Amino acid sequence: MLQNFPGMEEKNGELMIGGVSAVSLAEQFGTPLYVVNETVLRKNMRDFASALSSYEGGGRIFYASKALSVKRILKIAAEENIGADVVSEGELRTALAGGMNPENIMYHGNNKSEKELAFALSQGVGYTAVDRPEDVYRLAALSKEYPHKIKLLFRIVPGIEAHTHDYIRTGSFDSKFGMPIEEALPLMQYAKAQGLCVAGLHCHIGSQIFETEPFRDAAKLMMQFLKEAQALVGEDACILNLGGGFGIRYTEEDSPLPPADFIQNAVRVVTEAAKELKMKKPMLFFEPGRAIAGTAGSTLYTVGGVKKTKVGKTYVFIDGGMTDNPRHALYDAQYEAVIANRVSDEATQKVTIAGRLCESGDVISEGILLPPAKEGDILATFSTGAYCFSMASRYNRVPGAAMVLVGEEAPRLIVRRQTAEELLSLDL
Numbered sequence: 001m002l003q004n005f006p007g008m009e010e011k012n013g014e015l016m017i018g019g020v021s022a023v024s025l026a027e028q029f030g031t032p033l034y035v036v037n038e039t040v041l042r043k044n045m046r047d048f049a050s051a052l053s054s055y056e057g058g059g060r061i062f063y064a065s066k067a068l069s070v071k072r073i074l075k076i077a078a079e080e081n082i083g084a085d086v087v088s089e090g091e092l093r094t095a096l097a098g099g100m101n102p103e104n105i106m107y108h109g110n111n112k113s114e115k116e117l118a119f120a121l122s123q124g125v126g127y128t129a130v131d132r133p134e135d136v137y138r139l140a141a142l143s144k145e146y147p148h149k150i151k152l153l154f155r156i157v158p159g160i161e162a163h164t165h166d167y168i169r170t171g172s173f174d175s176k177f178g179m180p181i182e183e184a185l186p187l188m189q190y191a192k193a194q195g196l197c198v199a200g201l202h203c204h205i206g207s208q209i210f211e212t213e214p215f216r217d218a219a220k221l222m223m224q225f226l227k228e229a230q231a232l233v234g235e236d237a238c239i240l241n242l243g244g245g246f247g248i249r250y251t252e253e254d255s256p257l258p259p260a261d262f263i264q265n266a267v268r269v270v271t272e273a274a275k276e277l278k279m280k281k282p283m284l285f286f287e288p289g290r291a292i293a294g295t296a297g298s299t300l301y302t303v304g305g306v307k308k309t310k311v312g313k314t315y316v317f318i319d320g321g322m323t324d325n326p327r328h329a330l331y332d333a334q335y336e337a338v339i340a341n342r343v344s345d346e347a348t349q350k351v352t353i354a355g356r357l358c359e360s361g362d363v364i365s366e367g368i369l370l371p372p373a374k375e376g377d378i379l380a381t382f383s384t385g386a387y388c389f390s391m392a393s394r395y396n397r398v399p400g401a402a403m404v405l406v407g408e409e410a411p412r413l414i415v416r417r418q419t420a421e422e423l424l425s426l427d428l
C-alpha cells in the first residue's frame, strides 16, 4: 500500500516519511503531528506548472491556499513561482508573510466585506473573483481611495454537475458561489463603465473530481461565455480561470489522473474552442489546492488503546480526531492508515479509528484493516495535507496540533503546537 502514497516507505519495519522515521518525528515533536513532505509538495506544484508551460496563450497556477494556509507552505509556492488563491484577510496575510508577490494573488469569497477588499487593494493584490454584484459596487466605491487597479474575473456558475459530495460541488445553479452568465454580462459592462479593470471569467465546478468530462464541458462552455463577454467589454477581458477541484488518492480504491492530464485536457478544449470561435487564445489560470497539498501531508497520532464493543465493533482510539481532521465528520471521507512502528505487520483486524472528542462522529476512518493495535503505537494516516489543518477546530478546547516539514532538509517545525493556556488567553 505504501507505494501508492508518495514519499512513504518502509525501513526496518518502520514507516519513513520523506526519508525520516515517523516514530522519531512523533518522539521529537509530539502527537498529533501534521507532517508535510516538501519534496512531494514541490513536485505537485511543478507538475501543474509544467503542464501549463507549453500552452501558447500563457497562464498561471494559483495554489488554492485554503487547502493548507501556512507561511512556510506559501513561501514554497512563491519559490516555485506559482501564485496563491486566498479567501480571507488571514489567508492573504499568510501569503504575503510567505513572500508571495501580491500581483500573483487572487482574492476570492462569496461575501467579501468592504474592509477586506480595501485591505486587498492596499496590498496591491493582482486579481479578485467577482462573486456577486456587491463586489463591483464596493470596488467602484473604493477605487477613489485606492488607485490600485485590481483585475476582475467574474465567477460564473456554468451549471455543470460534477460527481462529488454535495458540500464540495460548486458549479451548479443552486450554488452559493458565483452567478449565471446572463447576470455577469451586464455587470461586466457596468464595472467597465466604472473604470474597473474587467479581465475575464472564472469558474470552479467542485472538488475531489476524478472525471475529466465535467472539466472539459466547463472549459468549452466558459470559452463561449468569454466570447460573449469580449463582444461586450472588449478583448482585454482575456483571462479564463478554470479553478481547481482535481481529485487525489485517499484510499486504495481511488485512482486519480495525474495533474498534467487535467490541465492538458483543458488546454486542448480551450485551444480547439478558440479556433472554432475565432478568438485569441485566452490566458489560462488554474487553482489546485487539494492536488498540491493533499498527498504531501500525513498525520501521526499516538494510540491510546483499543475498545471492542458488545456488538463486535473495534475502535482504535487516537490522541487527535475531528479537531485536526474533520473530513470524515463532514464528508464521510475515508483514510488509509498504518501502525508506523510496525508497518510490515499484517493488517488483520477491521477497525474504526476514532478520536478523543466528545462526539460519536469523531472518526477518521471507518472499517479499515490494521494490524492489532495497542496503547503507545504510532498511527499514521495518509493524504491529510489538504483541508485538515485548515479546517481544524478547537472543539473540547483541544489545542491546535504542530506541523513539521520533512523531505529536503532536517525536519523543521513550521507550526508550533498550541497550548491550552493560549486558548484560554482569548477569554476576557
Ligand SMILES: Cc1ncc(COP(=O)(O)O)c(C=O)c1O
Pocket (backbone or CB within 6 Å): 064, 067, 085, 108, 170, 204, 206, 207, 208, 243, 244, 245, 246, 287, 288, 289, 290, 291, 386
Ligand atoms: C474558487 C476555488 N478555487 C479553487 C479551489 C480548490 O479546490 P481543490 O482543493 O479541490 O483543488 C476551491 C475549493 O473550494 C475554490 O472554491
